[in-house]
Amino acid sequence: MGFVQVTITLVIILALVKPVGSYLVKVFDYERTGLDRIFGPFERAVYRIMGVRDKEAMGWKQYLGAMLLSNFVMLILMYLVLRLQKYLPLNPDGIDNMPSAQAFNTAVSFITNTNWQSYSGENALSYLSQMLAVTFPMFTSAATGFAVAVAFIRGLIGHQDNLGNFYVDITRAIIRVFLPLSLIVALFLVFQGVPQTMQGAVEASTLEGAKQTITRGLVASLESIKHIGTNGGGWFGTNAAHPFENPTPLTNLVHIVCMMLLPTSLVYAFGLMIKNKKQGWAVFAAMGFIFLVMLATVFVAEYHGVTALTSAGVNGNMEGKEVRFGISESALFTAATTAATTGSVNNMLESLTPMGGFVALAEMMLNNVFGGKGVGLLNGLLYLILSIFICGLMVGRTPEFLGKKIEGKEVKLASIALLIHPVIILAPTALALFRPESIASISNSGMHGLSEVLYAFTSGAANNGSAFAGLNADTNFYNVGIGLVMLVGRYISIIAMLAIAGSLAAKRVVPVTTGTLRTNTPLFTGIFIMIIVVIGALTFFPALALGPIAEHLAMPH
Template sequence: MTNGLIQVVVTLVIAILLVRPVGAYLVKVFDYEKTGLDRIFGPGERLIFRMIGVKDREPMGWKKYVFAMLLTNFIMMMLMYIVFRTQKFLPLNPDKIGNMSPALAFNTAASFITNTNWQAYSGENSLSYLSQMIAITFPMFTSAATGFAVAIAFIRGLVAKQNNLGNYYVDLVRSITRVFLPLSLIVALFLVFQGSPETLHGAVNATTLEGAKQTITRGPVASLESIKHIGTNGGGYFGTNSAHPFENPTPLSNLMEILCMLLLPTALVYAFGVMIKNKRQGWSVFAAMGIMFLLFLSVVFFAEYQGTPALNALGVHGNMEGKEVRFGISESSLFTAVTTAATTGSVNNMHDSLTPIGGLVPLGEMMLNNVFGGKGVGLLNGLLYVILTVFICGLMVGRTPEFLGKKIESKEVKLASIALLTHPVIILVPTAIALITPGAISSILNPGNHGVSEVLYAFTSGAANNGSAFGGLTANTDFYNTMIGLDMLLGRFISIIAMLAIAGSFATKKMVEATTGTFRTDTSLFTGILVVIILVIGALTFFPALALGPIAEHLGMFH
């Protein structure tokens, strides 16, 4: 355990050291001021803007920003659906893979346009190379960039003096050209160096040492894996995801993938503090997210090392079921906590094989959906709770709540409530429907409390736009493809629209002078209150469902 703990600490220290420089770089990308970056990226960006007819300084109010975001995402989703339905007739299909069914194509298109990357199929057997590249890898860039653009627009709205959130198309393009493409290229080259394939040749036949014949699937794996983690997309080229030796060959590649998942969500919180000209506020939010992450990480780490009563009775110390030997318990536990904290959904071990309390951790992180969270949206969810915390504290002291010098009024609270309540509704209601639908119940491979956890995990993963799975659920049915597809779309866009509406409202508010009665939101006291409110709201909302799943399963092991 000691060696494993050291590995975890070293990884997290590296991640923390990257927060400030990467966050400062993000500020330069999105502040619209001229910098040295323009000499490198400017010509290509101006060409793109001319091609699509966009003026790079044209301002957008929140409604125009939302419309542009929804329109581009809708068009891309339709194009992805067409590719999945016609891939049999398209080029770059050396293994002659057929078309997807309508329900599966809808689910997959919804999944990758929403940065969820839930997969009800096995990638190497269901997608052509063309589909993997233009309908899977490409939207990994655009969906991550969309989340980034929305978060930056929200930050601008908090401190703006007019209804101007920036320009969606500029933010989208800059996110791709200046952030995701350069980082993905570097990471892809590193993964090729570690052993991930990157080729357009088809599968190859090999003979094992025992003389058996084996077909080895390959393809443009490294390029998908890089943006998969940089963009906190998740999914995988192969069905076994980052447990596959082609996706994640070595402990060093595992370290790189963990750092990639943490890199931009953590740096964006620092960038938030810089952009609002209050670094203490940024660090306050960062500390709250960091405390919750360390809490969840500690639970899964010690739960997996402690194992279960059945394993302990056999003299087996620690739970290695479903884990790769090359990663061990520590790196598997860290990966589990990181991938659901950053809503990536990539897995290097089977969450279905975690101990019940270990399995509760990824569920809990996705239910809260703000423990750093995915590209942009994680920060939005974190700031949603900041607004609610300020409002609650304002009620306690009998004062109109203020955040960043602007009053929080009924409109903002109503919009925040919509965003907050949507998440549990689209998790718990579909889960209840699935558990009383005979066709859906037959998809559960493990009966009892574990089966409840499998269904609950599926809809939580979809609503949180995470994309990881417990693994013991046959999700490729019309019921689950349709329900989880809708779940992903609602989980992505309702909260984004509500939060941008809040940003538009903030942008037109007048600044209020701070007084001795102003409740400061950049102190350690506020950080503590924020953590407590997030955990209390999460517990009140989801504890009954968790009690029927992982908690009941854990308690049942002792009887």
């Protein structure tokens, strides 16, 4: 039955790829649709308020500047809200101001689409903070990722340095994609029993007569954009394992579909926008193959990965998992949340088998198994550019992509973006294991303790936000360190990709000849997969060998 549940979920996701992908093309190619009557007035009002001319185009430097400026201003405002929430309205439970290091970490986390939380949401944030410093940037950070991905695609197929208009792109993404989808999902979640109220916590009496405080809030609205925008985080500390966030198997299904919906559809939209569906499906096939391998690994590991349980007649590892979801849906959620870099969890990743934890780590280290909306596709295309260059060197063919020559500048920028990812994971992990005060935050010694620290910085670098809960990350070192990792992990690759887009956009299209390397064939797709896996293995295998792999080998078999 678990296999059937997983299969049905994946079929639903696949069935939505083409219609949603086609709609995304219409949104970002500015095509006229019947929905213009609904969304058009709201968009024009926003343009007037911002003083934006919707027809004004931007080169890559202007586009990048607009993105960085808007994100910086929002970051400062979010930080101030968190630091001053005690004195601001909509604080019915009287929650105090957030400490400075934690406020920095939280503001950076949500502006970068990471949604890492070193706090428990129901105890640390007022309703105003939940709305302005959490839910609001869930919309803008998701829209920023979408906008940058679309700008890069325009650079691939353009004939001049014109990537569109950043402010128009994020406005259309929010109004035409994220708001309507979030509204629909939020209403369904309320129907299933997820709270949506401005009232504060309520006191209740247990069967034993003890008093219990039950936290409520605007949970449904946060949960909807949390998964639609592949944001992660949660109103409650236990995230989507909490019955107020994820009460039924149906809400669990909706959460998983929402996580995978836009990242998968954007890959199909990429094929449509470049007018080469075979190329889009080739990238989709590579990402899909790696995802299925990872899913199968965590699925088998959680069912059969603990020999002692099997010998005792226990069918699978249920530690840290909710009975209402079971092993199969917990395994699928784990694979989906780290593939789509969402970071939401419906089970405690700390309690996964070593190979189950390996899957979560590996998907974030690769950071292109569909990935978060926009940025996952960008990371995949970084590997694609590198694959084209390597293949061109091996077979003596001109490295070209969509008729644009891949030259030294593009390869250097792609290499910088790819190499910065392991640097900001491995270097801070080594530093944390060198500092006595950082080691004190680790609840488990040995191999699993290493995995806890490695997971924290991997999650920050991949803008994922999930965690092995055995690590106490609420210290100045981890709040500041992971905050800096999140910033670098988010923006270095974006800067590199926009620079590549600007460079490619200015190049003339070279006619296809017999010497052109075809990049939409099954053979190249296989090469593409191998290069992703080999580079990932060479980069991260030593750290993984000391953590989850060693832990797995050390288990009694």
